[in-house]
Amino acid sequence: MPEYKGMVQPVRATPDEMRKIFAEPVPDEQKPEKAIEYLDEIRKKFRSFVVAMESCVKCGQCAENCHTYLGTRDPNNIPANRAELIRKIYRRYFTLEGRWFGKLVGAEDISLDVIEQWYSYFYQCSQCRRCAHVCPFGIDTCEVTFIGRQLLHWLGITPKLHAAVGGAMEKVGNHTGLPKPGIVDTLEFMSEEIMDEFGVEVEFPVDKPDSDIIYIPSSADFLLNPYTLMGAGMFFTYIGANWCIPSNVTEAGNFGLLFDQYYTQRGNVNRLLNAAHELNAKKIVWGECGHGWRAAKMYVPSLADRPVRWPLTHVHDEAAELIRRGELKLNPENNPEPVTLHDPCNYVRACGLNDNMRTIMNAVTVDFREMNPHGVDNFCCGGGSGILFDDPEMYQRRIQLSQKKADQVRATGVGKDGNGILCAPCSICKAQLYPMVEEHELGVHVHGLIDLLAKALVWK
Amino acid sequence: MPCLTVNGVDIELDEDGFMIDPDLWNEDVARAFADSEGISELNEDHWKVINYLRDYFKQYHIAPMVRKLCQETSCSLKYIYDLFPSGPAKGACKLAGLPKPTGCV
Amino acid sequence: MKLLIGQILPYITVTLFTLGVLYRLGRWVGPRIVHNITLSPWPKTNTEVAIRVGSEAFLFRNLFRFDKALWFGAIMMHLALLNIIGGHVVGFGFLGEQFALIPGLGISPELSTEMSDMLGTVFGILLFVALLYLLFRRLTLTPVKLVSKPSDNLWLIYLIVLVGVGNIMRLFHDFGVGYEQVRDYIVALALFQPVTHMELLNNGFFLTHYLLVQILLIVFPYSKLMHLFGMFAERWIVNRVYKDPAPGMPNIDVAAARRAGIGIPSDDAAEEGV
Numbered sequence: 001m002p003e004y005k006g007m008v009q010p011v012r013a014t015p016d017e018m019r020k021i022f023a024e025p026v027p028d029e030q031k032p033e034k035a036i037e038y039l040d041e042i043r044k045k046f047r048s049f050v051v052a053m054e055s056c057v058k059c060g061q062c063a064e065n066c067h068t069y070l071g072t073r074d075p076n077n078i079p080a081n082r083a084e085l086i087r088k089i090y091r092r093y094f095t096l097e098g099r100w101f102g103k104l105v106g107a108e109d110i111s112l113d114v115i116e117q118w119y120s121y122f123y124q125c126s127q128c129r130r131c132a133h134v135c136p137f138g139i140d141t142c143e144v145t146f147i148g149r150q151l152l153h154w155l156g157i158t159p160k161l162h163a164a165v166g167g168a169m170e171k172v173g174n175h176t177g178l179p180k181p182g183i184v185d186t187l188e189f190m191s192e193e194i195m196d197e198f199g200v201e202v203e204f205p206v207d208k209p210d211s212d213i214i215y216i217p218s219s220a221d222f223l224l225n226p227y228t229l230m231g232a233g234m235f236f237t238y239i240g241a242n243w244c245i246p247s248n249v250t251e252a253g254n255f256g257l258l259f260d261q262y263y264t265q266r267g268n269v270n271r272l273l274n275a276a277h278e279l280n281a282k283k284i285v286w287g288e289c290g291h292g293w294r295a296a297k298m299y300v301p302s303l304a305d306r307p308v309r310w311p312l313t314h315v316h317d318e319a320a321e322l323i324r325r326g327e328l329k330l331n332p333e334n335n336p337e338p339v340t341l342h343d344p345c346n347y348v349r350a351c352g353l354n355d356n357m358r359t360i361m362n363a364v365t366v367d368f369r370e371m372n373p374h375g376v377d378n379f380c381c382g383g384g385s386g387i388l389f390d391d392p393e394m395y396q397r398r399i400q401l402s403q404k405k406a407d408q409v410r411a412t413g414v415g416k417d418g419n420g421i422l423c424a425p426c427s428i429c430k431a432q433l434y435p436m437v438e439e440h441e442l443g444v445h446v447h448g449l450i451d452l453l454a455k456a457l458v459w460k
Numbered sequence: 461m462p463c464l465t466v467n468g469v470d471i472e473l474d475e476d477g478f479m480i481d482p483d484l485w486n487e488d489v490a491r492a493f494a495d496s497e498g499i500s501e502l503n504e505d506h507w508k509v510i511n512y513l514r515d516y517f518k519q520y521h522i523a524p525m526v527r528k529l530c531q532e533t534s535c536s537l538k539y540i541y542d543l544f545p546s547g548p549a550k551g552a553c554k555l556a557g558l559p560k561p562t563g564c565v
Numbered sequence: 566m567k568l569l570i571g572q573i574l575p576y577i578t579v580t581l582f583t584l585g586v587l588y589r590l591g592r593w594v595g596p597r598i599v600h601n602i603t604l605s606p607w608p609k610t611n612t613e614v615a616i617r618v619g620s621e622a623f624l625f626r627n628l629f630r631f632d633k634a635l636w637f638g639a640i641m642m643h644l645a646l647l648n649i650i651g652g653h654v655v656g657f658g659f660l661g662e663q664f665a666l667i668p669g670l671g672i673s674p675e676l677s678t679e680m681s682d683m684l685g686t687v688f689g690i691l692l693f694v695a696l697l698y699l700l701f702r703r704l705t706l707t708p709v710k711l712v713s714k715p716s717d718n719l720w721l722i723y724l725i726v727l728v729g730v731g732n733i734m735r736l737f738h739d740f741g742v743g744y745e746q747v748r749d750y751i752v753a754l755a756l757f758q759p760v761t762h763m764e765l766l767n768n769g770f771f772l773t774h775y776l777l778v779q780i781l782l783i784v785f786p787y788s789k790l791m792h793l794f795g796m797f798a799e800r801w802i803v804n805r806v807y808k809d810p811a812p813g814m815p816n817i818d819v820a821a822a823r824r825a826g827i828g829i830p831s832d833d834a835a836e837e838g839v
Contacts, residue, residue, distance in 0.1 A: 011475040047596040048802050054589070055795025058717050059639070061632050063708030075711040084712070097787040106714035132604060136627045136639075137796045138803040140602060160475065164562040175563030182520035189528050200828045212815040220564040223549075226527045240822025241814060253564065261600075282815040289564075302600045311810045321812035327819040352605035352809060376606065388564060390476055390550065427564035459829055 005113065007120035008397055010389045013163030018156050021166035022263055025156025032110040036093055038151050039086075043094060048143040053090045055137055056080055062131040062141070067379045068124055071400035076121050079131035079141040085117055086148050119157050122148035124397065126384025127258065127291075128345035133376060145385075146261060153260045162386060165255045166264050173271065174219035174251035180206070183247055186222045187229075194230050200459055202233045208244035210280050215245055215315070216272070216296075217287040218252040218427035225430055227447060228288055231454035232315060238457050239322065243285075246275040252289035253427065257299065258385045265295065269303045272296075276310045286314045288448045290344035290426035291385060297351050316347075316425070319453055320356035323363045329458040330363050337421050338367040338414040339452070340444075342405065342433070343378040344426035357425065360449055364456035365421075371408045379404045381424065383432025399439050402432060406440035415443030425449035466492045476550070478560040482517070485557030493555045497546060506543055506555075508533050513556035523553050523561060567766045570776060575754055578779040585786025586794070593798050607807040618800045638698045645692035649731075652685050657751060660744045682735075689732045696725045720789065727777040730770050740770045 003009060015025045026034045043050055062079035063069055069077040076082060084106065091098030091107040098107035108114065125145045132140040152158065158166075168177040178186075187204035194202045205211065215236065221229040236243045249272050256265025276284055286293050296312055322328050341361055347353035354375045361368050371378065382401030389395065414420030415437075422444040424433050433446045462473045466488050472480040477496065479485060490510055494502050502510075512533050516524045523529075526548050530537055537548070544551030549561050608614045620626040625643075628636035655663045664670070664677035672680070700721040703709050734741045746762040753760045766772050785791070 043596065045596050045599060047593060047598050047798075048602055050596050051593055051795055051798045051802065054593070055792050055799055057789050057792045058709070058712045058714070059628075059635060060706065060709035060712050061628065061635060063712065065631060069708075078708060078712055080712040095787065101716070103715070104719070105716045129604065132803060134627055134631045136621060136625055137792065137799045138604065138621070138627075139799055140604075140803055143602065161562065168562055176522070176561055176565060177563075178522050179520065182522040185520060186525050186528070189525065193527070195830075199830070201830050202828060218564065223523065223525055223561065223565050226525060234828070237828040238822065239814075239817050239819045240825070240827050241817055285814065298601045313810060313812055313814075317809075317812045318814055322819060329823070349604055350602075352607060352807070354606060386564070431564040460826075 003393060004116045004120065007117065008124075008393045009116070009120045010123050010159035010161065010387070010394055011391055012119075013158050013160045015156065017160065017163045017167065018158060021158075021163055021170065021260075023153055023156060023158070023260070026154075028112060031112060031115055031155050034155060035115055035151055036089070036110055038154050039089065040094070042147055042150065043090065046143065046147065048140055049147050052083060052139045052141065052144050053087050054095075056083065056087070056139055057137075059136065061134055061136065065130055065134040067128070067130070067382060067404040068126065068401055071382065071403040072124070072397070074124075076117070077124055079125075082121050082125055083139075083141050083144040085114070085121055086144055086151075089114060115152070115155065115157070118148050119152055122152065123159060123387055124401070126345065126380040126382065126387060126401070128380035128384045129349045130345065130377075130379065133349055146257075149259045150261060158259055159389065161389060162255055162259045165253075165386070166260070169251060169255070169264075169268060169271075173248045175253055175255065176219040176223055178219055178222055178250060180247040183222065183245070183250055187233075187245070190226065190230050190233060193226065194234060197230075198234065198454075198459075200234060200237070202230070202237045204233050205244035207247050207279065211242055211244040212282045213241050213243040213285050214276055214279055214281040214283075215243055215285050215287060216249060216252045216292075217245060218289040218292065219250050220427040220431060221287065222250070224434070225288075225427065225448060225451075227451035227454070228425075228430075231448065231450035231452075232287060234454040234457060235315065235319060235450060238328070238459070244279065246279055248278075249275045251292070252287045252296075253292035253386075254295035254299075255291075255386055257291055257295040261299075265299065266303045266305075268295075269300050270305055272300070273304060273306065273308065273310070281310060284310045284312045285318060286312065288315070288425040288427065288450060290346035290428060292427075293353075294346040294350040314351070314353060314356075315450055316353055316356050316360060319450070320359040323359055328363075328453075330453075330456040331458050332364050332366045332456055334456045335365040335421070335452050336367070337365075337419050338369060338412075338416075339365045339421040339423055340369050340371055340409060340412040340414045341374065341449075342371070342381060342409075342422060342424040342429055343375055344424065344429050345378070345380050345384055347426070348376045348378060357449060360453055361423070364452045367414075369412045369414055371412055379408060381405050381429040381432045382436065383428050386428060388428065388431050398432065399436065402436040402440065405433075406436065406442060409437075409442050409444060410440075418443040420444035421452070422446050423449050423452060464489070464492055464496075474560060476560050478554055479557045480559075482557045482559060485514070489557060490555045497544065497551060497555065499544070499555075502555075505533075505535065505539075509535060509540065509543060509552050510556045513552060513558060517556070517558050523549070523558055567763055570772070570779075571750075571763050571766050572754075572760050574779055578782050582782040582785055585783070586791075589786045589791055590794060590798075593794075598802055601805070601807070602803060603805040603807050604803045605807075608804060609806060609808060611806060614804055614806060617804050618797070621800060622796060635702070638695055638702065641691055642695035642699060645688040645695060648684065648688040649692055649728075652681070652688065656681050656685065657744055657748045660748060685735055689728065689735055693725065693728045693732055696721055696728060700725065717789070723777070723781070727774065727781070730774045730777070734768075734770050734774065740768065742768060742771050 018025050066079050088106050088108040089110050097105050122145050127142040127145050129142045165175040172179050254268045425448045464471045471484050540548050625640050661678035661681035662674040664672045665674045703713050750762045
């Protein structure tokens, strides 16, 4: 069972699975020593990490602002304390005060127990950056979690889920392991569905050379989010775009951001740029995926191994722009249900999508109710950073982590009559919320935002 | 590693109880899974779903979109949950011997 | 001993403080800002950055937004501290007559000294009370208690003692020191001359206050007090100018696409006469 000395832990990848994503597990007895070696390397590279290590005054403001702590009340889930799990080691080995004063300043020797602690708590953090948002100094604990997970990955400790995603990406170019025939079959099915439901003819071009636009959907859309996939197809058809989906990168996500920002994340970036190059595309438009959009928008420039010739935008950016210019004919009455918006953390705190999501929402629905708090102040769904673990212990933890979100949704009253819509335009949010709205009995259906936009399109 | 023994054959499972090697699947394996999932007997509709999943998987090496599964088998999602209490992915796919889906699902 | 504390230690203190801070800042400058991790909504100009960072640094914007009690305690403490430090500089520098130097106000040197005394007293007590509040908060509020290390509480106690001794000197004139003596002493130190008024150190309160300050400065670079600089270093990373790429897709003409009836099944289109 995934538990270590009373701490919940995700199921970990086997050594073979680690090797598939080009990581060689370090034997247990060498782990502490190697951890220090890797930490030393990283602290000399990332200023965001060093400053986070050396600036916290422990004011405690982050505690009540973290959904993980609110849901679990585990002291190590307070962002300042979560960072402390690594800071105590950093102090002990890389600062004078830690070497001289030890426990007094909270320094501690490295041990396997500490590494196991990292594994438990860095994978309960959603990397939502709400703590950075509320911190008086702006200390970004998300960076600390990133680096904690990076160290764990180099030591050979990565959740099975994340490693499997990495492996699938290597193999077929998406997280769910969809090969091209499966992609094409699903897209043909989507065309039929659109015809049946909306009476519109929509084609989903795949790998069409010289497409002006390549659209990068989340691969989860192919299994679980039909309306998001249909929505994108309808949107591009409506505006008469010369577009296609590249079968080589049918994945908006980049789990590299979440567990390995070196090999995995970089590899995915290059895979994307290769696809854009091969199809001779002019622009890359991103689908609904929170962490993936952050990884694309903010990390492609620093991870690309060549000049990036393709402007990257999010489909919400483009839709909002067309709405502002009055080019889309929309009938909000097509979405009569009460709807609330769950802001994906990466959209609002890392990618500046706040206003554009609302531009769309207000144009395509009639009864839109904001959560409190919302926008940049919003709380995470509890699944952020891919902690969508299914084993019984971690699943219980996911229910706790979504408690705050459930309270927020309930307070809007959209689910009162059982027909509410919880718009959560991100695949991780959707995957977390599909089961969670049932667990918390919220009376809402989970949808993407482009789903609602497509329903509101007036074709004639 | 957990294991399921069917007709004297040891079948390796992952931590979530999914088959590691889908080729070892046969109808008795599905019945053994049904026991562990608390499904007392596999009826015609169960088999319809299982067989559709297997056929689709054989052709495309992936599970179909849930919506497609519902349409092709004429089962509503709710009915699939009645048939397989753990749902289409964790229940039906497991019985059909498909590997556990990865990613944001 | 007096010679050590009064004449030698100050130079050691200043040297160690300066080198220590430079060493620490050097450690921050070495590593790079590898990826763009600015927090959105991001500032669009450097003026916006300055406003954002300034409001955090001087008004404690985030504390105000998310924890009013902490904001009140923190801003009182820091505001009082700023005034106390400033008061030390101008108070000793101008012997309390600084306000008389402001032209146009017509403040007499005597009134200025009184004002100086009063401001010093008020901010001294305010600082003391604010520190007590912060300590009380650290010892009683569960989340804060959970994140505190012994050193966090010790620093507050240290400052409370340091400020307390200062307040005693201000409130009870018998224990106090003369502005002039201190000024002459500092000036001598600064000019690398043998110090005058060594008798200042006979005052136990002054000696304690002075020694505590020196120890504080020596330890400063290795303590949480570095947040003075950390605050700006961190904001420099997470509050940067970012400009969104312009939206707009190539070869898109929605009006033309709609006129052409793209997506509308052809038999439908025929009916509509498109």
